[in-house]
Amino acid sequence: MVEAVIEIEVVYAAVDRQVLRAVSVPERATVREALIKSGIGSEFPELDLTECPLGIFGKVIADPQVRLIRAGDRIEIYRPLLADPKEVRRLRAAKAAAAKARGQ
Template identity: 50%
Template sequence: MAKLIKVEIAYALPDQQTLLAISVAEGTTVKQGVELSGILQQYAELDLQNNAVGIFGKRVLRIDQQELQEGDRIEIYRPLQADPKEVRRRRAEKAANKKA
């Protein structure tokens, strides 16, 4: 029998956060862990083809190949609402206009 490891799956919306703790067999991939958690059924908008996935803030590019480790937190990311560079540029312009 395969050894079980504990992992978490996290997904956040602007007004709520879901954090699921599950046990999976050693050797389970990131993709399998997400699927086993049931989170894809809870949030119809989630699609592992389009949503980026990471472990503790570091993006995982090959979710079907990377194996999970004990204590990993899988994070499913939403698309950005605004370009961070554009937001910083606007903030800098606004600050400059206030000084003038």
């Protein structure tokens, strides 16, 4: 019996370039299996495909080893943030307050 195949996309945005790759995977593949089958790990050897955080269409997947992929899904590989957005906003507000205080 031939296993059904579905089409998905895998995307990753490194600091210097972005990749969007169409991939054919078995219908019953998990998100992590589909990611490994995409071959993106050979293009970005710094990625640990067994541990990196993943999402589908902007929603983080809690357990990619269990979650099955569906036709048309776009697996997104997330990089760690360089700066905490809340901390950046707090520093910007403090700087604006200091500038305002000097101006009065």
